Amino acid sequence: MNPKIGVIMGSSSDWETMKHACDILDELAIPYEKRVVSAHRTPDLMFEYAERARERGIEVIIAGAGGAAHLPGMVAAKTTLPVIGVPVQSRALNGLDSLLSIVQMPGGVPVATVAIGKAGATNAGLLAAQILSTTDKDITEKLEARRLEMKAKAMESTGDLQ
């Protein structure tokens, strides 16, 4: 199946974080591709990726980067597809640098920014699925079942309080 979601990251060192977005897409059986693309290290590839994504059938791009995290914003500048930015936790500044680099986009070029690290990557996968669900009943049903399961687990956990 052709990929509907493009999961890109600035470095293979981001995979530890970005795999959590891919885990969600696997769970929901949504076809995706994963690639290392960097605004700094492979700028021409980044431009080509962003420019061609829509015609290749990609519907949402999830872009993760750490530190001077220019990738999500630069990709968003070159496509009108929805771009979800994942701030990867950096060693020097704990990901605050990544978060601020991604979230503070100028008006006109949005990036939907999620939280720093693993939870953010998980939510990026879910948000991408929710975007696709507006026109896909199968994904909607899977997302609703997942929410019910989450609710049941949360309610059960009351029993752990002693």
Ligand SMILES: Nc1c(C(=O)O)ncn1[C@@H]1O[C@H](COP(=O)(O)O)[C@@H](O)[C@H]1O
């Ligand atoms: N922020 C960016 C971009 C970009 O924004 O294009 N390209 C690589 N990087 C980031 O550099 C960090 C360190 O990368 P290395 O571990 O390869 O040195 C990674 O978190 C990556 O996302």
